[in-house]
Amino acid sequence: MSTATSVRPEAPLPAADRPLLEVKDLVVRYGRGRTAAAAPAAVDGVSFSIAPGETVGLVGESGSGKSTIGKAILGLQKVSGGSITYQGRDITSAGASQRRALGGDLRAVFQDPNSSLNPRNTVGSSLAEPLRLRGVNAAEAWQRAGDMLERVGLPREAVDRYPSQFSGGQRQRISVARALICDPSLVVCDEAVSALDLSTQAQVLNLLADLRDERGLGYLFIAHDIAVVQFLAQRVVVLYRGQVMESGPASAVTENPKHPFTQALVAASPVPRPAEQAARRQARESLGVRTGAAATPGPGGCPFRLRCPLATDLCRDERPALRTAGGSDVACHYA
Amino acid sequence: MIPNTAPAPADETTTAAAVLPQTPGQSAAKKFAGSKLFGSPASIAGVIWLAALVAASLTAPLWLPFKTEDQDFTAVLSGPTAAHWLGTDELGRDLLSRIFASAAGTLGTSMITVIVAVGLGTLLAMLAAAAGDRAENVISRVTEIMMSLPGTVIILAVIGAVGTNIPLIMGILGVLISAGIYRVMLGQAKSLQSQLYVDAAKVDGMGMAGISLRHVLPGLTNTIVVQAALIFAVGMLIQAGLAFIGFGPPIPEPSWGGMIQGASQHVYDAPWLMVPTGAVLALTVLAANAIGNALGKAPNATASHLPSAAARRQRAKSVAAIAAAAPAPKDSAKDTLSVRNLSVGVDNGVRLVTDVSFDVEPGTVLGLVGESGCGKTMTALSLLGLLPSGVSVAEGQILWNGTNLAAATEKAMEGIRGREVALISQEPMRALDPMFTVGYQLTAAIRRLRGTGRADAKAEALGLLEKVGIVDAARILKTYPHQISGGMAQRVAIALALSGRPRLLVADEPTTALDVTVQAEILSLLRSLVKDTGMSVVMVTHDLGVVADLCDQVAVMYAGQVVENGRTDSILDNPRHPYTLALLAADPHANHAADMPERLATITGQVPQPKDWPSTCRFASRCQFAGSACTVPVPLLPSGAGDGVVRCVKADELAVVGLDWVATDIPARHVLSLSETRTVEKDHA
Numbered sequence A: 001m002s003t004a005t006s007v008r009p010e011a012p013l014p015a016a017d018r019p020l021l022e023v024k025d026l027v028v029r030y031g032r033g034r035t036a037a038a039a040p041a042a043v044d045g046v047s048f049s050i051a052p053g054e055t056v057g058l059v060g061e062s063g064s065g066k067s068t069i070g071k072a073i074l075g076l077q078k079v080s081g082g083s084i085t086y087q088g089r090d091i092t093s094a095g096a097s098q099r100r101a102l103g104g105d106l107r108a109v110f111q112d113p114n115s116s117l118n119p120r121n122t123v124g125s126s127l128a129e130p131l132r133l134r135g136v137n138a139a140e141a142w143q144r145a146g147d148m149l150e151r152v153g154l155p156r157e158a159v160d161r162y163p164s165q166f167s168g169g170q171r172q173r174i175s176v177a178r179a180l181i182c183d184p185s186l187v188v189c190d191e192a193v194s195a196l197d198l199s200t201q202a203q204v205l206n207l208l209a210d211l212r213d214e215r216g217l218g219y220l221f222i223a224h225d226i227a228v229v230q231f232l233a234q235r236v237v238v239l240y241r242g243q244v245m246e247s248g249p250a251s252a253v254t255e256n257p258k259h260p261f262t263q264a265l266v267a268a269s270p271v272p273r274p275a276e277q278a279a280r281r282q283a284r285e286s287l288g289v290r291t292g293a294a295a296t297p298g299p300g301g302c303p304f305r306l307r308c309p310l311a312t313d314l315c316r317d318e319r320p321a322l323r324t325a326g327g328s329d330v331a332c333h334y335a
Numbered sequence B: 001m002i003p004n005t006a007p008a009p010a011d012e013t014t015t016a017a018a019v020l021p022q023t024p025g026q027s028a029a030k031k032f033a034g035s036k037l038f039g040s041p042a043s044i045a046g047v048i049w050l051a052a053l054v055a056a057s058l059t060a061p062l063w064l065p066f067k068t069e070d071q072d073f074t075a076v077l078s079g080p081t082a083a084h085w086l087g088t089d090e091l092g093r094d095l096l097s098r099i100f101a102s103a104a105g106t107l108g109t110s111m112i113t114v115i116v117a118v119g120l121g122t123l124l125a126m127l128a129a130a131a132g133d134r135a136e137n138v139i140s141r142v143t144e145i146m147m148s149l150p151g152t153v154i155i156l157a158v159i160g161a162v163g164t165n166i167p168l169i170m171g172i173l174g175v176l177i178s179a180g181i182y183r184v185m186l187g188q189a190k191s192l193q194s195q196l197y198v199d200a201a202k203v204d205g206m207g208m209a210g211i212s213l214r215h216v217l218p219g220l221t222n223t224i225v226v227q228a229a230l231i232f233a234v235g236m237l238i239q240a241g242l243a244f245i246g247f248g249p250p251i252p253e254p255s256w257g258g259m260i261q262g263a264s265q266h267v268y269d270a271p272w273l274m275v276p277t278g279a280v281l282a283l284t285v286l287a288a289n290a291i292g293n294a295l296g297k298a299p300n301a302t303a304s305h306l307p308s309a310a311a312r313r314q315r316a317k318s319v320a321a322i323a324a325a326a327p328a329p330k331d332s333a334k335d336t337l338s339v340r341n342l343s344v345g346v347d348n349g350v351r352l353v354t355d356v357s358f359d360v361e362p363g364t365v366l367g368l369v370g371e372s373g374c375g376k377t378m379t380a381l382s383l384l385g386l387l388p389s390g391v392s393v394a395e396g397q398i399l400w401n402g403t404n405l406a407a408a409t410e411k412a413m414e415g416i417r418g419r420e421v422a423l424i425s426q427e428p429m430r431a432l433d434p435m436f437t438v439g440y441q442l443t444a445a446i447r448r449l450r451g452t453g454r455a456d457a458k459a460e461a462l463g464l465l466e467k468v469g470i471v472d473a474a475r476i477l478k479t480y481p482h483q484i485s486g487g488m489a490q491r492v493a494i495a496l497a498l499s500g501r502p503r504l505l506v507a508d509e510p511t512t513a514l515d516v517t518v519q520a521e522i523l524s525l526l527r528s529l530v531k532d533t534g535m536s537v538v539m540v541t542h543d544l545g546v547v548a549d550l551c552d553q554v555a556v557m558y559a560g561q562v563v564e565n566g567r568t569d570s571i572l573d574n575p576r577h578p579y580t581l582a583l584l585a586a587d588p589h590a591n592h593a594a595d596m597p598e599r600l601a602t603i604t605g606q607v608p609q610p611k612d613w614p615s616t617c618r619f620a621s622r623c624q625f626a627g628s629a630c631t632v633p634v635p636l637l638p639s640g641a642g643d644g645v646v647r648c649v650k651a652d653e654l655a656v657v658g659l660d661w662v663a664t665d666i667p668a669r670h671v672l673s674l675s676e677t678r679t680v681e682k683d684h685a
């Protein structure tokens, strides 16, 4: 199946310190039967964990499998291998009723504020839906919907309005309210602020930070923008072609990246200070990372080898395992 | 048997409503349908006719002049008379009474077809959409078989076996038609299933049935109603047709089919007999069709997307007015763009861009930044004469090499577009035609814009692709747009834009849809193109990092105005306008991980709608430094840094005091909710 091995110590943990979420050797292939077996895995042996109250950022290029991992955790995508454990319970292939039994503990905020709320239902009815599914009576659900809207900075009366009557940023707040109304302990945010303008993005990021501090929430924060991730996350996992390249404390990964891909990713993110940006650009160009356009490596070996300036024969023949290097875990033979 | 096979959609809605509190949401689709229903005279007449028919039929015993079985042997097969307004049949029974008394029954049997066909078809479609590929394949195969069955033969066979049991026949007809309905509904059900709110409901643990009833079915109601009206008409016709060839309902009970069957036996000796029933039947079918057509009409089907003749006249007029107002100076430097007091407006008078001025020197890059809704794209499109229909330049000049593009005719613009001024857009795929190879599109553009021959154009195309950094250019020439990645497609789109050797490139968010790694490559490419060819670029972006990387000058736009303009380094390192200050403070890229603040600065509220732009400082409602001095129109004044300008009465004061746009803490939420309550209400009103 997968050759990935997590080298992190795996001593059994006492229940109190056990991670909120644990993803182990996750493999996801799209398609069915023979087509799936032939296709490269969209997620290929990914392992990470999230402690209670912790925010983990998941970054990578488009198509690297970020959303797929989020969907697998949320039960929206069938898993081909590995396991997902939530609060000690195996939810790798949990169905609708088991998910209901989680009691709204695991929730999601999606990217597109336009399609994440049903345009035909009022805001109140969308917010009440998860509560009603858990047997809360209509009057109380409605009450809590109003409370939650106030908490995310919208007027109570918004319960009677339709999503189309709100701006993108306001709709995204409603999505946040919907995710948090069941008092979850973990929220998967898939590009939750990517579609928003700078100032609106800052408002929603602050709101997420406020709610985290207030309620001890954990987030799996999926984004392609490493600066946005860095604002919210304590730890960052970097993906490339469905595999973890580097994972570690946010400051170490973003300030002192060890993996050649992470280095390229960080260097490419432009800063709004012209002189510093000019220096960064030079640094990026001197890295010598090749363009990703034509690079589809065959199976086995390091997935980044066709773009990597340091690649050798070893990189072609052997997939590098995650090993600890300077505070982070890095999957590179030469890091 | 039939009621079991066809759970009526109405029942399903009630079940859905039982799961959750009934809210106004459920009626949204119906309201929509209602407004369309009464939108055309034909459908209004149709609704009135059907309603009158049903009402008349149900109240028949109260007002009809005769009982349906009363026989008047003095008037057999008579035409209309004072006693029998619509005549009588072969037993002397009053046709008027019989037609109206039996209307409800006849309409009812057609409804069986409607309920079975639409109910079953919709159910299958929702099932196929919810249960995954395998189930969909099975259901689709089954419906294909159903559609290939010879319907007439089956119905005649059933009649042969069990006699003319009309409800049963209409039910079977419904089953046969349901395959077609399934076809119509499947695509729509699948797209509803793939919405993110369905994912959200799945995360809640909502089951397949719940999702189908609550999130898919309501989205299908419009189609359901349309199809029902059309099938209703089909049912009526088939019933009549069967009756005409002798398979009408059993005799004693009056029914339209029976009456047509009776009349068909007297076509020669009493042709009138067919007329009243036939006419009522025809009217009913027409009514159902009119209703179906009205409901099925796309909203705004009448509003064309092409510029109307009136809009074109309008543009010609405004162009002429602008040309008359300001004769263009002819002595401008080569390859210089100079936008002077540009205003862009909707034809109804609302301005989207007001009084924008900037210059772009040859070989330099100007960034246009600001939030969405600030008029960046409108400004950019006006440079190419590509404003959407209904929007035009209202005032000002766009001077390119001394020619005022704002006053240029469409014909003149065609000569300039692509050759002198070219566009690259956010969505590279929009510039590329999926039907043709990259090579075909590139060579066609080169031949059109440069007038080169076929062979030369091919070589040029190869060279262009290499110029935009594509390594295996020869292979890419042979591929179709969907076979290449987004970053590659944007390179090809840039190559396409370069094919006419433009001197000015207008780039509207060219890297927003790309990965940062690819963005960095595209920015480097643009930089080297500027350096090598000396062309200039107007770059629309919301990313201040992109501005820092590429732009020499930057114009910050807010609510249709330039609020600050000048050299990139002086503006980004030393912002003078509070809006620029706020954008930088809100940008997480502006901070290193080490000094990342606990909270980012935000700007309360949002950009106001163009119709609500005040005559005072437009940023005042959101500005942390707003004061009484800000309640007047604010002009652009020199900022003191080079030839920079800034539109803020307090710019000097702020520069001296060195104020920061602060990250507002929790109490700001109240401000936020207040200001947003206002905008929400405005939207609502």
Ligand SMILES: Nc1ncnc2c1ncn2[C@@H]1O[C@H](COP(=O)(O)OP(=O)(O)OP(=O)(O)O)[C@@H](O)[C@H]1O
Pocket (backbone or CB within 6 Å): A030, A031, A042, A060, A061, A062, A063, A064, A065, A066, A067, A068, A069, A224
């Ligand atoms: N429904 C699907 N069917 C088949 N392949 C899919 C499907 N969804 C995603 N993929 C493929 O799986 C891989 C991972 O995709 P995924 O959407 O997880 O990437 P991502 O990191 O979220 O990208 P982005 O930043 O563009 O959202 C990609 O190669 C993608 O093409």
Ligand code: SF4
Pocket (backbone or CB within 6 Å): A259, A260, A261, A302, A303, A304, A305, A306, A308, A309, A310, A311, A312, A315, A320, A331, A332, A333, A334, A335
């Ligand atoms: S393993 Fe080799 S190819 Fe992969 S990142 Fe490290 S040096 Fe580069």
Ligand code: SF4
Pocket (backbone or CB within 6 Å): B577, B578, B579, B617, B618, B619, B620, B621, B623, B624, B625, B626, B627, B629, B630, B634, B647, B648, B649, B650, B651
């Ligand atoms: S003029 Fe006043 S309100 Fe407008 S930006 Fe300047 S300080 Fe703010």
Ligand SMILES: [Mg+2]
Pocket (backbone or CB within 6 Å): A066, A067, A068, A191
């Ligand atoms: Mg994604």
